[in-house]
Amino acid sequence: MSYEPPTPPADLPTEMVTTLNEFTPERLRDVATYAEELAEHKEREARLEEEADQDEVEKRPDDLPDNVPAKATITIKEINDNRYYYWQWREGDKIKSKYKGPVNPDE
Known part of the structure; x- marks a missing residue:
């Protein structure tokens, strides 16, 4: 040393x-x-x-749009007897949704 x-x-x-x-x-x-x-x-x-x-x-799912967070889940909404998939997530106190497509694409 x-x-x-x-x-x-x-x-x-x-x-x-x-x-x-x-x-x-x-x-x-x-x-x-x-x-x-x-x-x-x-x-x-x-x-x-x-x-x-x-x-x-x-x-992160492959089909998840860029402006939808990875924590989003898919939900089904029925509108006028038709069923659609939506991405859904929470931002603060609000629930946000983004259209994904019809439940049955042949409809």
Whole structure:
């Protein structure tokens, strides 16, 4: 081990380097432990978020229009004795719908 103090990373803010230099070895070890655990936590959260985004993309039906959210479900509405499919989803307190097509395309 060198007798010279370590060189801080260039992108570390000067205020942080100054503060760290004032800490005792015990406090620095606590900071190092916390920083490592925090880094692992943030990496895990980012990974989970990325996986959730990937799952949403994978679950999106092929025939889902671009302006309809992936959470939309298909419902059947009857109008004048004819049945139609609609995409339906909730936005806040409102239920939104978008026409998909007739239940029986031969009608």
